[in-house]
Amino acid sequence: MNTYTITEAEFNQLESVRGQLRLVGDLLSVPEGTRANFDAADLSDFLGAQETTVTSLMHAAESRFDQERDDALPAAFISTPEAGGLSPASLVELILAVSGDGIASERMLALSDQLLDLCAQDRAFAAVAQAFDSALERHGVTMAMSVQDGELTRTYVKAAAPAAAAPAAKRTRKRERLTVSVVS
Incomplete structure (x- = not known):
């Protein structure tokens, strides 16, 4: 209302x-x-x-x-993508990413960069960027960073699924271990 x-x-x-x-x-x-x-x-x-x-x-x-x-509404949010805002397509990708749908690491980096640019324009967007990273982490997606030859490389990686545990050895019940011996 x-x-x-x-x-x-x-x-x-x-x-x-x-x-x-x-x-x-x-x-x-x-x-x-x-x-x-x-x-x-x-x-x-x-x-x-x-x-x-x-x-x-x-x-x-x-x-x-x-x-x-x-x-x-913050001015950065309703501005055009050329002025540093998010386009409708970027918003759709952002929603898909945080819902667990797999999108390419390069695309997630581009979305992350757009959010960081918005943070630079308006501090209120820091909460949006943190929520984005938290939602990805809940789906097992984290940002990996490495420095090689003085250049920072970032990628989003999905954590490997835990290996399936080997089936437990079958335990025999005490009743099955009982032996009957007849004494004459």
Whole structure:
């Protein structure tokens, strides 16, 4: 459920509309046998004006809600990939990676680099990068780093599945070990 903020002036306009609609309701509920003294065209104009007021207030509240929502998103996240944001395709790959679907190590490195670039733009993305690495670790994927000739190499590797344990030797039950000897 969304929360919409209205200004005091808008609230007063709504209060006025509510009062006017109550008045019209009271006028329409005249006792039987008496005649109401108003024209249908005037009533239609009045109701149309009230609808216009309410519609414009709702539009203003929805616009403010949309603006507040957009302001709450970090600028780096909603920017274009060329400006350092994540593209929809990258978001899909990110979701697939953390769900355990195998994607290429090079692609995971590219996603990790994009997250690190976002961290440089907005510290709030550090939590996203940590969650990404934690989710991969839960699926047995870790980043391996090595330095060769002064150059850092990073790759994501999936931990090997534990070797299957050899079947346990069959134990004989005590009853099976009992022997019967006949003494004469």
